[in-house]
Amino acid sequence: MKKPVSFYSEGVRLVGDVYYPESLKAGERRAGIVLCHGYTGVKDIYLPDNAHVLNEAGYVAMTFDYKGWGDSDGPRTRLAPYSRVADVQAALTFLGTVPEVDPDRLGIYGTSYGGATVVWVGAIDRRVKCIVSVVGIGNGERWMRSVRRPDEWHDLLVRSRQDRLKRVLDGKSEFVAREEILLPDRQSAELAAAARRNNPAAVSAIPLEYVDETLQFNPEWVVDKIAPRPILFITTDDDRLVPPEESIQLHARAGEPKKLVVLAGYGHYEVYMEPAFSQVMQATVAWYREHLSPRAP
Numbered sequence: 001m002k003k004p005v006s007f008y009s010e011g012v013r014l015v016g017d018v019y020y021p022e023s024l025k026a027g028e029r030r031a032g033i034v035l036c037h038g039y040t041g042v043k044d045i046y047l048p049d050n051a052h053v054l055n056e057a058g059y060v061a062m063t064f065d066y067k068g069w070g071d072s073d074g075p076r077t078r079l080a081p082y083s084r085v086a087d088v089q090a091a092l093t094f095l096g097t098v099p100e101v102d103p104d105r106l107g108i109y110g111t112s113y114g115g116a117t118v119v120w121v122g123a124i125d126r127r128v129k130c131i132v133s134v135v136g137i138g139n140g141e142r143w144m145r146s147v148r149r150p151d152e153w154h155d156l157l158v159r160s161r162q163d164r165l166k167r168v169l170d171g172k173s174e175f176v177a178r179e180e181i182l183l184p185d186r187q188s189a190e191l192a193a194a195a196r197r198n199n200p201a202a203v204s205a206i207p208l209e210y211v212d213e214t215l216q217f218n219p220e221w222v223v224d225k226i227a228p229r230p231i232l233f234i235t236t237d238d239d240r241l242v243p244p245e246e247s248i249q250l251h252a253r254a255g256e257p258k259k260l261v262v263l264a265g266y267g268h269y270e271v272y273m274e275p276a277f278s279q280v281m282q283a284t285v286a287w288y289r290e291h292l293s294p295r296a297p
Contacts, residue, residue: 002048005062009090010083015071016043016064016091019051021294023058024100031129031294032060032101034091038112039079040178040206042070046272050109053281058294059107062095077175079210081117081217088121092128105129107292109284112242112268113137115233116219119250122231123222130292131231132284135242135268138223138250140214146243147183156181156211163208173207181210185240185267220253227255230291234261234271234280241268259287 001020006013024030033054035047043063051061066087067074088108096103107130110118115136122131137143145153167173223231231254235247244262251260261283266276288294 002051005094007064007090007094009067009087012067013073014064014067014087014090016062016094017048017051018095018098019048019055019061019063020100021055021058021060024060029100029102029296030058030060031105031107031288031292032062032095032098032103033107033109033288033292034088034095035061035063036084036088036108036110036114036117037063038114039182039210040077041112041114044070046111049272049277050281050284053285054109054288057285057289059288060095060098060101062091064091077206079113079206079213081113081120081213084117085120085124088117089125092121092125096127102296103127105292105296107131107288109134111135111271115247116140116217119219119223119226119231120217122229123219123225126229129229130288131226131229132234132287133231133247133250134234134280134284135236135239135271136219136233136247136250137214137217137242138220138246138253139218140216141218142249143242143246144211144214146245147185147241152183159208160211160215164212167209173209175205175207178204178206181206181208182241220250223250223254228257230257230259230287232259232261232283232287234263234283236263236266236268236271236276238265239268257291 003018043065047063054061065072068076108118109132111134115133122128233247233251235244270276
């Protein structure tokens with residue numbers, strides 16, 4: 001069962017969905033998990049599939065749109081990584097008010113840029129009892145540089161500096177084609193386009209402001225603060241959009257308990273579809289069951 005909900009983050013109305021397991025009995029309270037999508041994702045792309053698997057495992061799950069994305073209010077299509085952290089914290093607070101959820105047993109799951117966001121949230125918010133980060137980013141600058149040739153990197157920094165001045169002088173960032181900033185590798189370009197093609201909330205242009213915001217967001221700075229709460233990292237050995245080194249570096253800096261799963265032979269967007277999707281969720285459910293039982297012990 002899915003129930004639409006709304007709540008507020010920093011005074012801005014956000015829209016989400018809460019998914020309930022069929023096995024839920026009247027008066028019962030289950031562990032709840034907030035699902036966090038990547039940069040240009042919205043709650044109705046990919047994450048409902050994750051929610052259904054978590055429901056089958058006995059968890060209540062929640063998806064939502066960040067400020068300015070999908071059905072939520074706010075300035076459109078900004079990244080604002082620290083504001084997204086606040087959005088996830090607000091989602092955790094809201095999920096804890098749902099009668100069927102135990103507010104003392106909350107987890108978070110994030111994919112791609114959301115995999116970076118959940119690391120930061122887990123580091124600063126002790127309410128989070130268990131974390132899963134899938135094909136996430138550990139260091140924004142290292143990531144953006146690693147997927148570009150030197151001249152492309154130089155040009156990107158020049159454009160970013162010019163846009164920084166523009167934002168200060170006239171209050172607006174230049175919008176450019178999504179593919180100019182999030183370079184589409186041959187492997188994932190069509191898969192990403194197919195997922196967004198029939199979704200009216202999907203976007204094709206993003207602000208250059210994204211560059212500055214990403215260069216200044218490095219979850220590996222804080223990942224060690226999560227311990228002794230558990231975190232699982234899942235990546236793939238053939239991810240050409242967010243190279244596996246990002247998850248490997250996050251895992252290396254994290255404290256125990258931690259685990260790194262590297263799937264063989266898949267690219268970035270393939271983690272959202274079979275057969276990789278089942279492998280991702282098998283590892284995810286096993287981690288949650290070990291460290292965040294769906295039912296109270």
